[in-house]
Amino acid sequence: MLTIRNLVIFSEMTGSSNRLLLRLNSLDIKPGEVVTLMGPSGVGKSTLLRWVLGEPLPNFSAEGELTLNNNDIGQLSVAQRRIGMMFQKGGLFPHMTVAENCLFAQKPRSTLNRKAQAEKAMSMLSTLGLNDKWNHYPHSLSGGQYSRISLLCALLAEPKAMLLDEPFSALDANLKEEVRDWTFQQLKENKIPTLLVTHDRTDAHGRILTVNEDKEIVDD
Amino acid sequence: MVRALSVAIKFAFIVLPVGGGLMLLLLSSFSAESGITNNAVYTILSEREALVSTLLVAVVAPLIACYSALWLAPGLLKRPKLQQLLSPVLSVPHVAFAVGLMLLLSPSGWLIRLVESITGLLPFPPQGWPLPEKSVITVMVVLVLKELPFLLLMIAAQLKQVPASSWLTQAQSYGYSQRQAWWRGVTPELLKRLTLPMAAVIIYSLSVVDIPLLVGSNTEALLAQRVYEWTFQFSPESQSKAVTGAWALMVIAVLLLFLNSLHADLYRKWALTKALRKQWSNTTFSDKAAKITWITFGFLSLAIIAVLILQSVASSWFYPTLMPEALSLNRWQSEWHYLTEPSFNSIWLALTSALLGVIFAVVLLQHQREQKQKRSLNAWVLIALFVPQVPLVLGWQMMLGEHLTQGWNVMWVAWSHTVYTVPYAYLVLHGAYTQFDEQWLVKAQSLGYSARQAWWKVMLPMLRTPLATAFAVAFSVSIAQYLPTQWLGHGLTPTLTTEAVSVASGGDWRIGSLYALLQTVLPLVVFISVGLLSTGLKGKKTKAERYADYS
Numbered sequence: 001m002l003t004i005r006n007l008v009i010f011s012e013m014t015g016s017s018n019r020l021l022l023r024l025n026s027l028d029i030k031p032g033e034v035v036t037l038m039g040p041s042g043v044g045k046s047t048l049l050r051w052v053l054g055e056p057l058p059n060f061s062a063e064g065e066l067t068l069n070n071n072d073i074g075q076l077s078v079a080q081r082r083i084g085m086m087f088q089k090g091g092l093f094p095h096m097t098v099a100e101n102c103l104f105a106q107k108p109r110s111t112l113n114r115k116a117q118a119e120k121a122m123s124m125l126s127t128l129g130l131n132d133k134w135n136h137y138p139h140s141l142s143g144g145q146y147s148r149i150s151l152l153c154a155l156l157a158e159p160k161a162m163l164l165d166e167p168f169s170a171l172d173a174n175l176k177e178e179v180r181d182w183t184f185q186q187l188k189e190n191k192i193p194t195l196l197v198t199h200d201r202t203d204a205h206g207r208i209l210t211v212n213e214d215k216e217i218v219d220d
Numbered sequence: 221m222v223r224a225l226s227v228a229i230k231f232a233f234i235v236l237p238v239g240g241g242l243m244l245l246l247l248s249s250f251s252a253e254s255g256i257t258n259n260a261v262y263t264i265l266s267e268r269e270a271l272v273s274t275l276l277v278a279v280v281a282p283l284i285a286c287y288s289a290l291w292l293a294p295g296l297l298k299r300p301k302l303q304q305l306l307s308p309v310l311s312v313p314h315v316a317f318a319v320g321l322m323l324l325l326s327p328s329g330w331l332i333r334l335v336e337s338i339t340g341l342l343p344f345p346p347q348g349w350p351l352p353e354k355s356v357i358t359v360m361v362v363l364v365l366k367e368l369p370f371l372l373l374m375i376a377a378q379l380k381q382v383p384a385s386s387w388l389t390q391a392q393s394y395g396y397s398q399r400q401a402w403w404r405g406v407t408p409e410l411l412k413r414l415t416l417p418m419a420a421v422i423i424y425s426l427s428v429v430d431i432p433l434l435v436g437s438n439t440e441a442l443l444a445q446r447v448y449e450w451t452f453q454f455s456p457e458s459q460s461k462a463v464t465g466a467w468a469l470m471v472i473a474v475l476l477l478f479l480n481s482l483h484a485d486l487y488r489k490w491a492l493t494k495a496l497r498k499q500w501s502n503t504t505f506s507d508k509a510a511k512i513t514w515i516t517f518g519f520l521s522l523a524i525i526a527v528l529i530l531q532s533v534a535s536s537w538f539y540p541t542l543m544p545e546a547l548s549l550n551r552w553q554s555e556w557h558y559l560t561e562p563s564f565n566s567i568w569l570a571l572t573s574a575l576l577g578v579i580f581a582v583v584l585l586q587h588q589r590e591q592k593q594k595r596s597l598n599a600w601v602l603i604a605l606f607v608p609q610v611p612l613v614l615g616w617q618m619m620l621g622e623h624l625t626q627g628w629n630v631m632w633v634a635w636s637h638t639v640y641t642v643p644y645a646y647l648v649l650h651g652a653y654t655q656f657d658e659q660w661l662v663k664a665q666s667l668g669y670s671a672r673q674a675w676w677k678v679m680l681p682m683l684r685t686p687l688a689t690a691f692a693v694a695f696s697v698s699i700a701q702y703l704p705t706q707w708l709g710h711g712l713t714p715t716l717t718t719e720a721v722s723v724a725s726g727g728d729w730r731i732g733s734l735y736a737l738l739q740t741v742l743p744l745v746v747f748i749s750v751g752l753l754s755t756g757l758k759g760k761k762t763k764a765e766r767y768a769d770y771s
Contacts, residue, residue: 055389078392079401085393090386095409100492104404108395108496157394 002029002052002161002193007064009047009057018061022048024217027209029161029193034184034206037197038220043211045197049163052195053085054078068160079108084159084192086183088166091150092138098125098149099134105153117156124152144175151183155190162187164196168203176203226587229580229642230600237639238603241615245466248618254459256467263461264468267446271468273356274443278426278476281363286418288364288513289371290410291506294402295514296376297384302514303376304751309369309521311692311743313700315720316736318362318434320524323531323729325361326353328539330527336540345539358435359442363428365520367421374417377651378410396496399506404491412484416597417647420605422476427469427608430702430717433725443469444610448703451614466611473608525740531733555734558719563738566699566715570742572634574694577641578687584646585653586675595654602643613703624710633713636704641694648693652686688750696743716742 004027010018022044029035037045051062054077066074073081092101102121103114110117125131128148138146147167154162167183168176184205187194198204208220249256264271296302312320324330327345336342351358384406391401427444436442441449447465450458531537532551534544584601604612613636617624620632656679664674680687702717709718716739724732 053389053393077397078389079395079397082395083393085390087386090383090390093387093390093405093409095412095488096492103492104391105394107404108400114493154393159393 001031001069002195003027003065003067004052005065005067007048007051007062007066009044009051009060009062009064011044012059012061020215021060022211022217023215024048024064027217029195031191031193032188034187034194034196035209036204036206037195037209037211037217038199038201038204039197039211040199043215045211046165048217049085049165049195049197052161053083053163054081082109082158082160084154084157084162086147086151086154086162086164086167088169092146092153094138097135097137098130098141101138101149101153102156105156106158109158110156121152121156124156125149128152143171144179147171147179148182151186155186155192159192162192162194164194166198166200166203167196169198169200180205222583222587222590225583229583233580233635233639233642234600234603237616237636238607238612240619241612242470242607243615244618245463245611245615249463249467254456254463256464257460259457260460260464264443264464267443269440270443270446273437273440274426274472277356277360277363277428277442278422278472281360281425282367282418282421284360285364285367285371285421286411286414289368289375290403290407292368292372292510292513292517293375293379293410294398294507295510296372296379297388300376303373305518305521306369306373306376307689307692307751308744308747309517310373311696311740311747312521312524313696313717313739313743314362314366314428315430315434315700315702315717315724316528316740317366317524318431319720319724319729319732319736320528320740321362321365322353322358322435323527323733324520324523325351327351330523330530330542333540333542337542343540354435355437356440356442359428359432362431362435363425367425368517371414371417371421374414374647375410378413381651382406382409382413400496404496408484408488408491411487415480415484416599416602418483419477419480420602422480423473423606423608426473426476427610429610430721433721443472444608447610447614451707462614466608466614469608470611473606477606525737528733528737528740531730532737534730551730551734555731559716559734559738562714562716562719562735563742565713566717566739566742569634569637569701569705569713569715570695570698573637573641573698574645574691576638577645577694577697578649578691580638580642581645581649581690582653582687584642585649589654589656597647597650601646604639605643609703613707616704617707620708624708629709630713633705633709636708637698637701640701640704641697644697645690645694648690649683649686652683656683684753685750688753692743692746692750695746699739699743 004024006026007022007024008020009022011021012018027035037048039045047057047060050057051060051064052066054073064074065072068081068083073083092098093104096104099118099121102125103117106112106117106121112120122131122134125134130145130149133141133145133149138149141149147170151167164183168180171179180203196203196205209217210220212218248254322329326332327347327349332342332345332349351361387405388398388401391405392398396404428442429444429448432442432445433448436445443465447462447469450462450465530544533547533549535546535548535550537544581601584598588595588598599606616632616636623629624632660678660682661671661674664678665671669677699715700717701715702721705713705715706718716735720732720735720739723735
C-alpha cells in the first residue's frame with residue numbers, strides 16, 4: 001500500500017516568503033487500486049508525482065511522510081523506492097530496440113538470467129500480439145504500441161507502486177479507451193497501487209481527488 | 221544563388237584542399253626522385269618507438285579525454301552555466317596552453333614551488349617527476365586537457381537535443397543509481413553523437429606537430445614530428461621518407477577512423493550486457509570527485525594565464541621562490557620589436573579567415589536548410605578535420621608549388637586557415653541554424669518582407685549569439701594554426717604560434733611566455749567581446765526580438 005501523510009509543498013519564491021502549492025493530509029492507495037488526481041495545469045499535480053518518485057525539486061520545498069508497504073521510503077533514492085513511472089512523453093529509450101528496452105528495464109532488479117529475462121519479456125509481448133516488434137526501434141511503433149510497450153517495460157522493472165502522468169493524452173480517441181482499459185487491467189492484475197494525474201475526466205479511474213481553493217487535495 | 225555559392229565554397233575549401241592535396245601527395249609518391257621507396261618504408265617500419273608512441277598518443281589521449289568529458293558532463297545538466305566556462309578555456313591555443321602547463325607543472329613549475337613553500341619538502345626540483353618537460357606523457361597530458369573542453373562543449377550541444385534528464389529519471393525508476401543511469405542509459409546515445417567530434421580529436425592527436433615540438437621527447441619523436449623534420453632536410457632521400465611517413469599517417473588515420481566508427485556500438489553492447497554492481501548511494505564518491513575536477517579545471521585555466529603573466533614580467537625567478545624576486549617590463553620592451561609583426565599577422569589572418577569561415581558556414585547551412593530533408597551534420601563539410609594535417613599540408617605544398625614563391629604565400633596561408641575555420645564555424649552554428657523556427661520567416665513574409673529581407677532582418681539578428689560564438693571559435697582556430705602557416709608561409713608570415721613554438725621548443729620558456737600570453741589574449745578578447753555582446757543583447761532588445769514580441 002502506498003501512503004502519504006501530512007504533505008505540504010511550497011514553491012520557493014525569490015525575495016518573498018514561500019507560496020503554498022499543495023497540501024495533502026492523508027492518502028492511502030491499496031494494492032491494485034488506482035487513484036486519480038484531477039486538476040488544471042499548474043496546480044502542482046506533476047510536482048506531487050515527482051516528490052513521490054524521489055526526484056529533486058530545485059524550486060520547491062516539500063515536507064511529508066511517504067511509506068510503501070509500511071516502509072518509510074521518504075529518504076530513499078529514486079532507484080531504491082521501487083516506484084515505476086509512465087509519463088505522457090517518452091518511456092522508451094529511443095536509441096534502444098524494444099528488446100533492449102525490455103532487458104534494460106529488468107537488469108537492476110531481476111534475479112533471472114539474461115535468457116530468462118528475454119523469454120519473460122517476449123511472452124508478455126506475445127500476449128499483446130507485439131512479439132514481431134522485438135527488434136524494432138521505438139520510433140517505428142504506433143502510438144498505441146508505444147504506450148503498451150512502455151507500460152510493459154515499467155512492469156518488467158518489478159515496481160511496488162506506479163505513477164502515471166497524463167499517460168494517454170497523446171493517443172487518439174479510439175485508441176485511448178483500448179490502451180487505458182488494458183493499462184488499468186494490468187495494474188490491477190499485478191496488485192500495484194497507482195496514482196494517476198490527469199486534466200481529462202475521461203481518463204480518470206477509481207477514486208477521484210481534486211485540488212480545492214485552499215490548495216488542499218480532497219475527494220471529488 | 222545560394223546553391224551556386226555553396227558549390228563554389230565546397231570546391232574551393234573542401235574539394236580542392238582535401239582532394240587536390242591528397243591527389244598531389246599520391247602523384248608525388250610515384251616520383252622517381254622523392255617517391256616512396258623500399259628503403260623509406262623500411263625506415264618508417266623500423267621507427268618502432270615512434271610508431272608505438274604515435275599510436276599511444278592518438279588512441280589513449282582521445283579516449284581519456286572522451287571518458288573524462290562524459291564523466292564530467294552530468295555537471296552540465298545540473299549547472300548549465302558551466303558551459304560558459306568552456307568557451308574561454310577552449311579559446312586558449314594549444315601552444316600557449318602547453319607553455320603555461322609546463323610553467324605550472326614541470327619539475328620547477330609554479331605548483332611545485334607552491335608545494336615547497338607550504339611543506340618545505342622540495343628544496344630542489346624533484347627528480348623522476350612524472351611530468352618532465354619533454355616526454356610522450358607530457359604531450360598526452362596537454363592533449364587530454366586541451367581536448368576536454370572541446371568534447372564537453374560538443375556534449376553540451378548534444379544535451380540540448382536529447383531529453384537526458386527524463387532518461388535519467390526513467391532509468392532510476394528501473395533501479396539504476398544516478399551514475400549507472402548516466403553511463404548505461406544516456407552515454408550510449410551521446411557516444412554515437414560524438415563519433416564525428418571524436419574523429420576530429422583522434423586525427424588531431426595523430427598528426428599534431430607543434431605540441432610534440434614543444435613538450436615531446438626529442439629522442440623518441442612522434443611520426444608526424446619525424447615527417448615534419450624530414451621535409452626540412454632537402455635531400456631526395458629525406459623527401460622520400462617524408463612522403464612515405466605521410467602515407468603511413470594516412471593508413472593509421474583510416475584504421476583509427478574505422479575503429480572510432482565502431483566505438484559507440486561496442487560501448488552500447490557493453491552497457492546493455494555488463495552486469496551491474498550494487499551502487500545505492502545517491503551522491504557517490506564519483507560525483508564529488510567530478511565536482512572537484514570541475515573546480516580544479518577552472519583554477520588550472522586561471523593559473524595558466526596567471527603564470528604566463530608572471531613569467532613574462534619576472535626579471536629573476538629562481539627555484540624555489542613562489543613569486544619572482546623582481547618584476548620588470550624589460551623583456552616586453554626588448555622583445556616588442558620582434559612581437560609586432562607576428563601579432564599583426566596573427567590578427568589579420570584570424571580576422572579574415574574567421575569572417576570568411578563564418579560566412580561560408582552560413583552559406584553551406586542555408587543551402588542545407590533549403591534541402592529540407594538533410595538537416596543532420598554534413599560530414600563532408602568536416603572532412604578536412606578527418607585527414608591528418610601533415611600529409612594534407614604536404615600535398616598543398618606540392619599542389620601550390622611555384623605559387624608559394626611568387627609573393628602569393630600570404631594569400632595561401634589565409635586560404636589554408638579558412639579551410640579549417642569553415643568546419644569549426646559549421647560545427648558551432650549547425651544546431652542553431654538548422655533548428656531555426658521556419659515560422660518566424662513565414663510570419664515576416666506574411667507582413668510583406670521578401671524571403672531575402674526576412675532572412676536578413678529576422679533570422680540573422682535572432683542568430684546573432686551563435687554567429688558571434690562561431691566567429692570567436694573560428695578566430696581561435698586560426699590563431700592556433702601552426703603547420704599550414706609554417707609550410708605555406710615559407711617563414712614569411714610569422715605568427716605568434718609559429719614564433720612561440722620556435723622560441724619555446726628551444727627551451728626558452730621565459731621568452732616563450734610572451735608569445736604564449738599574446739596568443740592567449742587575442743582569442744580571449746574576442747570571446748569576452750562575444751560574451752558582452754550576448755549579455756548586452758539580453759538587456760537591449762534587437763529589432764528581431766521586438767518584432768517577435770509584437771507578432
